[in-house]
Amino acid sequence: MKQIMSLxxxxxxxxxxxxxxxxxxxxxxxxxxxxxxxxxxMDTVRAFTGFRIIRRTGHIMIKKEWFFWPVSFFxxxxxxxxxxxxxxxxxxxxxxxxFKTRNEFLLAIVPEGTRKKVQTIKTxxxxxxxxxxxxxxCWYLDNENKTARWLAEIIPGExxxxxxxxxxxxxxxxxxxxxxxxxxxxxxxSSRS
Numbered sequence: 655m656k657q658i659m660s661l662x663x664x665x666x667x668x669x670x671x672x673x674x675x676x677x678x679x680x681x682x683x684x685x686x687x688x689x690x691x692x693x694x695x696m697d698t699v700r701a702f703t704g705f706r707i708i709r710r711t712g713h714i715m716i717k718k719e720w721f722f723w724p725v726s727f728f729x730x731x732x733x734x735x736x737x738x739x740x741x742x743x744x745x746x747x748x749x750x751x752x753f754k755t756r757n758e759f760l761l762a763i764v765p766e767g768t769r770k771k772v773q774t775i776k777t778x779x780x781x782x783x784x785x786x787x788x789x790x791x792c793w794y795l796d797n798e799n800k801t802a803r804w805l806a807e808i809i810p811g812e813x814x815x816x817x818x819x820x821x822x823x824x825x826x827x828x829x830x831x832x833x834x835x836x837x838x839x840x841x842x843x844s845s846r847s
Contacts, residue, residue: 656709663706672800674704680791680807683758686783687712687791688821690830692764697795701762702732704802712762715745735761746781753786766832774833780817784810792821794828803828 667674689701705712711733718736721729735752737745753759761782765775783790792805806824811817822834 659706660709663703666703667700667707670700670800672700672802674707674802675804677708678804678807680789681804683760684753684756684786684788685760685791685807686779686786686788687760687762687793688765688779689762689793689795690764690766690825690832691795691797692766693797697764700795700802701793705733705760705762710758710760712760714762715749733762746778746785749782750786753782753788775818777814777818780810780814784814790817790821792824794825794830796829798829 689697691697702712713733713735715737716729716734718738720726721734721736735749737748739745749761753761763779763782765777765779779790790808790810792808794803794805796803805828808817808821808824818834822832825832
């Protein structure tokens with residue numbers, strides 16, 4: 655089935671004129687994968703199609719309230735993970751627990767959190783990766799060259815701001831600059847729904 659879905663994904667990329675770079679050597683079974691930019695719904699289509707091409711499942715966080723029949727069937731099929739926003743165990747802790755219990759888990763997060771222009775990115779992805787002891791992979795949807803690119807792997811250090819500056823510089827070198835005012839962001843705000 656994965657082989658068929660990979661072929662379907664390749665056909666979709668071909669039809670829309672996009673290509674996906676080969677997986678980098680640092681890609682493994684557990685990562686937090688961040689993606690920039692997030693400007694249209696097609697970004698989500700390209701991202702999920704890309705995961706099918708590489709025969710992996712990218713997971714996204716979705717409010718638990720959306721997981722009701724029959725919607726839950728579709729959400730789980732695309733890799734949706736139910737998140738309890740108001741739970742005593744926060745979003746970061748919920749994701750860390752999943753990382754601990756699974757052999758393979760690729761958590762895809764859009765730090766902009768919306769398709770609108772933002773003043774700051776949300777930094778929950780860093781907190782999740784740090785607490786789960788997994789690396790962050792920087793994925794770039796290069797609209798100009800119609801290429802989904804793997805830019806780098808970041809292993810969270812002790813200084814969040816320093817890591818965010820490194821990540822910003824990686825994307826800027828690739829041709830995209832995002833806002834870095836991290837003082838307004840919090841780990842609880844990193845999930846999308």
